[in-house]
Amino acid sequence: MTDGLRAAVASGRLRTGARLPATRLLAGELGVSRGVVVDAYQRLIDEGLAAARTGAGTTIIARPRVRDSASDRRRSLDTLRLPLPPADGIDFDLSPGVPDLSAFPRTAWLRAERAVLDGITAADLGYGDPGGAPWLRAELAGWLARTRGVRAEPDDVIVVGGVAQALALLARTLHAAGRSRVAVEDPGSRGARDQLAHWGVRPEPVPVDAEGLVVGELTQDAAVLTPAHQYPTGVVLSPARRRALLAWATSGDRLIVEDDYDAEHRYDRAPVAALQGSGPDEVAYAGSVSKSLAPGMRLGWLIAPRRLQAELLTAKHDSDLGNPALPQLVLARLLATGDYERHLRTVRGRQRRRRDALIEGLRRHLPDASVTGVAAGLHLMVTVSSDISDISLAERAAGHGVLVHPLSWHRHRPGPPGLILGYAAHPPDRLTEAAKRLGEALSRPGQLSRPGR
Amino acid sequence: MTDGLRAAVASGRLRTGARLPATRLLAGELGVSRGVVVDAYQRLIDEGLAAARTGAGTTIIARPRVRDSASDRRRSLDTLRLPLPPADGIDFDLSPGVPDLSAFPRTAWLRAERAVLDGITAADLGYGDPGGAPWLRAELAGWLARTRGVRAEPDDVIVVGGVAQALALLARTLHAAGRSRVAVEDPGSRGARDQLAHWGVRPEPVPVDAEGLVVGELTQDAAVLTPAHQYPTGVVLSPARRRALLAWATSGDRLIVEDDYDAEHRYDRAPVAALQGSGPDEVAYAGSVSKSLAPGMRLGWLIAPRRLQAELLTAKHDSDLGNPALPQLVLARLLATGDYERHLRTVRGRQRRRRDALIEGLRRHLPDASVTGVAAGLHLMVTVSSDISDISLAERAAGHGVLVHPLSWHRHRPGPPGLILGYAAHPPDRLTEAAKRLGEALSRPGQLSRPGR
Numbered sequence: 001m002t003d004g005l006r007a008a009v010a011s012g013r014l015r016t017g018a019r020l021p022a023t024r025l026l027a028g029e030l031g032v033s034r035g036v037v038v039d040a041y042q043r044l045i046d047e048g049l050a051a052a053r054t055g056a057g058t059t060i061i062a063r064p065r066v067r068d069s070a071s072d073r074r075r076s077l078d079t080l081r082l083p084l085p086p087a088d089g090i091d092f093d094l095s096p097g098v099p100d101l102s103a104f105p106r107t108a109w110l111r112a113e114r115a116v117l118d119g120i121t122a123a124d125l126g127y128g129d130p131g132g133a134p135w136l137r138a139e140l141a142g143w144l145a146r147t148r149g150v151r152a153e154p155d156d157v158i159v160v161g162g163v164a165q166a167l168a169l170l171a172r173t174l175h176a177a178g179r180s181r182v183a184v185e186d187p188g189s190r191g192a193r194d195q196l197a198h199w200g201v202r203p204e205p206v207p208v209d210a211e212g213l214v215v216g217e218l219t220q221d222a223a224v225l226t227p228a229h230q231y232p233t234g235v236v237l238s239p240a241r242r243r244a245l246l247a248w249a250t251s252g253d254r255l256i257v258e259d260d261y262d263a264e265h266r267y268d269r270a271p272v273a274a275l276q277g278s279g280p281d282e283v284a285y286a287g288s289v290s291k292s293l294a295p296g297m298r299l300g301w302l303i304a305p306r307r308l309q310a311e312l313l314t315a316k317h318d319s320d321l322g323n324p325a326l327p328q329l330v331l332a333r334l335l336a337t338g339d340y341e342r343h344l345r346t347v348r349g350r351q352r353r354r355r356d357a358l359i360e361g362l363r364r365h366l367p368d369a370s371v372t373g374v375a376a377g378l379h380l381m382v383t384v385s386s387d388i389s390d391i392s393l394a395e396r397a398a399g400h401g402v403l404v405h406p407l408s409w410h411r412h413r414p415g416p417p418g419l420i421l422g423y424a425a426h427p428p429d430r431l432t433e434a435a436k437r438l439g440e441a442l443s444r445p446g447q448l449s450r451p452g453r
Numbered sequence: 454m455t456d457g458l459r460a461a462v463a464s465g466r467l468r469t470g471a472r473l474p475a476t477r478l479l480a481g482e483l484g485v486s487r488g489v490v491v492d493a494y495q496r497l498i499d500e501g502l503a504a505a506r507t508g509a510g511t512t513i514i515a516r517p518r519v520r521d522s523a524s525d526r527r528r529s530l531d532t533l534r535l536p537l538p539p540a541d542g543i544d545f546d547l548s549p550g551v552p553d554l555s556a557f558p559r560t561a562w563l564r565a566e567r568a569v570l571d572g573i574t575a576a577d578l579g580y581g582d583p584g585g586a587p588w589l590r591a592e593l594a595g596w597l598a599r600t601r602g603v604r605a606e607p608d609d610v611i612v613v614g615g616v617a618q619a620l621a622l623l624a625r626t627l628h629a630a631g632r633s634r635v636a637v638e639d640p641g642s643r644g645a646r647d648q649l650a651h652w653g654v655r656p657e658p659v660p661v662d663a664e665g666l667v668v669g670e671l672t673q674d675a676a677v678l679t680p681a682h683q684y685p686t687g688v689v690l691s692p693a694r695r696r697a698l699l700a701w702a703t704s705g706d707r708l709i710v711e712d713d714y715d716a717e718h719r720y721d722r723a724p725v726a727a728l729q730g731s732g733p734d735e736v737a738y739a740g741s742v743s744k745s746l747a748p749g750m751r752l753g754w755l756i757a758p759r760r761l762q763a764e765l766l767t768a769k770h771d772s773d774l775g776n777p778a779l780p781q782l783v784l785a786r787l788l789a790t791g792d793y794e795r796h797l798r799t800v801r802g803r804q805r806r807r808r809d810a811l812i813e814g815l816r817r818h819l820p821d822a823s824v825t826g827v828a829a830g831l832h833l834m835v836t837v838s839s840d841i842s843d844i845s846l847a848e849r850a851a852g853h854g855v856l857v858h859p860l861s862w863h864r865h866r867p868g869p870p871g872l873i874l875g876y877a878a879h880p881p882d883r884l885t886e887a888a889k890r891l892g893e894a895l896s897r898p899g900q901l902s903r904p905g906r
Contacts (some may be wrong), residue, residue: 098579101575101578101579102575104573104578106570106571106573109570110563110566110570113563114563117559117562118559120557120879123556124578124749125554125557125747125748125749126554126747126748126749127549127749128749133820150751159779160773161614161772161773161774162773164773164774165772165773165774168771168772168773182711183466191646194771195771199771238612294577294578294579294778295578295579296577296579296580296581296777296778296779297578297581297777297778297779298773298775298776298777298778299777318621318647318648318651318652319614319618319621319772319773320613320614320615320617320618320621320751320772320773321614321617321618321751322615322751323746323751323753324749324750324751324777325750326749326750326780327777327779327780344559350456354585392473401809412791420812425575
């Protein structure tokens with residue numbers, strides 16, 4: 001029933017602001033006990049989607065954020081305790097995980113699509129290979145080899161509907177094999193955790209420290225992680241940990257799932273190569289164009305150890321027969337012409353300037369804060385020495401019009417406070433201003449409402 | 454293991470012509486008993502994917518056809534007994550279920566995509582509603598109301614990756630509710646049957662007669678059918694059966710799944726309205742652009758009774774977060790501008806001329822045959838009074854260079870013989886020639902090889 005209500009909210013059938021029916025009434029209407037309805041409402045409240053006020057019943061206050069493997073934007077009232085101010089009080093939305101959607105390469109995309117449609121054959125538009133268009137699989141194998149050190153033949157690549165679908169397919173395969181205990185990072189993506197749980201595997205949080213996932217604590221059948229730029233802390237998995245992780249996998253026929261969620265956004269140094277290149281028989285590598293083009297593309301890839309590929313292809317086939325053909329061919333062409341690489345270069349330069357503006361602003365306005373996780377990605381992490389929880393700090397920031405994620409939202413177990421700041425969607429001068437506001441918010445502990453409002 | 458081999462063949466890793474390793478060798482390599490490998494090979498042979506010859510081992514002879522809910526193109530050697538001649542002996546492929554892919558409206562599609570990209574907002578490209586782009590849902594609700602009598606608000610429409618995904622989502626929902634017995638049509642689509650079985654529900658064949666599905670034989674929790682133009686016989690569900698079916702559903706909280714697979718292709722009379730319009734609380738309506746644009750689009754819709762929608766949305770979300778945004782917006786625009794309707798009108802005229810040419814050719818060259826299922830669709834059915842099985846007739850046709858489907862391929866239980874002829878992909882003069890060849894093939898029972906070859 002909670003799922004039903006949640007989906008009703010997600011679909012907009014229950015809109016923000018809608019009052020839920022009195023529990024007694026709904027229980028009567030559905031022919032269930034009142035306790036069932038009360039529990040369902042409470043779960044919505046726990047998830048931050050609804051709020052109950054004495055005398056006013058239960059009201060929908062937010063739509064569930066669509067979850068992505070490495071960009072969990074959902075908020076929990078049970079950890080947050082107070083709802084954030086409504087969005088119209090927010091001047092700067094620094095939620096992580098959202099690329100600069102205004103940078104979508106419309107001209108190049110359209111040019112490639114015209115060329116694809118000019119040359120397309122009937123076979124291209126028919127029922128295709130469930131693993132994807134051969135051209136795209138070949139281009140991706142080459143591209144990922146060059147840029148990420150991935151070792152794959154074209155046939156090893158399965159084209160999927162984003163990393164979320166890659167996780168769904170892997171979870172089903174693990175579950176079917178009775179290998180249902182899967183380690184996830186803590187802090188980490190709640191989206192990935194929920195995705196795995198939906199398909200019957202048990203996600204078990206394993207701590208992340210300054211070297212990345214604490215490999216010594218792994219006892220599971222598989223581990224899902226973001227080694228090149230941990231989500232959300234930005235930590236890079238250390239060389240010692242990489243070696244330990246691969247040894248862990250080979251010593252017990254365990255699977256490493258590498259979510260390379262922002263592989264395209266590295267700034268200062270050469271990127272760490274993908275783990276998959278060091279262990280193609282141990283690592284299932286997943287990536288997508290969600291951060292390089294747009295999440296709405298729902299286009300990604302999964303390169304799994306060969307022993308798993310047949311089952312994964314069957315699962316993909318029985319889910320949807322395969323990804324849509326046209327966007328696959330357009331991406332293949334963008335890769336082949338170099339337009340994709342050119343686009344990434346442009347965006348990377350822009351993101352670096354944005355990151356630098358935010359770092360500089362924080363240095364000026366929050367001089368005591370420590371900023372980490374800056375080598376790559378679309379967000380960074382700020383830690384301040386404070387007795388106050390990061391949730392309270394985020395509330396203060398919101399009171400000053402800046403929406404940031406407290407690290408606690410992404411944690412399973414308690415840990416040191418932190419704030420996650422996404423910078424991809426804002427030009428430098430706006431980020432400078434956001435840093436100034438943050439400085440005002442966090443350096444005046446007593447002040448919870450925004451000046452002048 | 455069979456699944457694994459099948460997927461390896463599907464993906465092209467095991468190519469047509471490839472010799473499978475000796476059973477003893479493979480068993481040793483995989484650490485399984487030889488019987489397991491023998492069984493797996495036998496299943497591939499049963500499915501028509503491999504052939505065993507004494508002294509030559511087992512060889513891959515075909516790739517599995519991708520299955521669609523209403524266009525099963527798979528062939529079984531266990532019913533066919535003899536493999537069809539290789540494709541280069543086939544001059545006319547009259548397999549049903551394939552639209553005229555050369556008619557894809559490239560210009561209109563590209564024009565619409567340009568307009569969409571010009572007006573697109575960041576929100577359109579972000580993580581969207583798992584149920585689909587609001588614009589497309591609204592256009593589809595209006596279009597299906599006008600053309601098919603479907604009763605739906607925009608929020609009732611879930612955008613899916615084709616009817617195959619609609620069936621997958623419904624099967625999961627039925628299975629989760631413990632309603633796992635699902636009636637399917639016999640003859641009917643093997644693709645739909647396999648799709649349902651994969652997701653844990655039990656497809657049970659129920660006979661189709663001259664009035665369509667024999668509703669009196671239904672004992673299941675749900676029924677999947679093609680009421681407007683039965684696949685593959687072309688029968689239209691009679692008014693009495695429609696009423697009986699709806700009464701069956703309401704009397705026991707049962708679900709009707711209406712696969713409206715070729716709703717766009719009706720020729721002589723006004724189309725029968727969708728069942729859904731008469732029973733929106735009993736019918737889950739599914740359709741796609743596979744037959745109107747191309748199967749490779751993987752774009753369809755599911756309109757389910759409201760009590761099921763929340764669960765279906767959750768299932769869609771946890772499968773892939775939703776369909777890709779751009780193609781949804783392009784289709785919405787094609788619907789809004791009338792370009793989609795114009796395209797259908799053009800194609801419909803062309804298909805009618807093709808159908809007429811085939812009917813006329815059959816009348817001339819197979820004067821004793823009876824031709825049915827012609828009011829709609831992309832294929833028709835031919836029955837001849839013959840002592841010979843339709844599989845043998847199809848073999849003879851193949852020997853004369855014409856690939857047709859024997860009705861037996863689509864049957865679960867034995868029944869009267871029939872041949873299914875798809876005409877969408879061939880111009881009239883080619884169809885006339887194909888009919889002539891068929892006449893030669895079927896009127897000379899002794900002759901199994903093609904004259905002059």
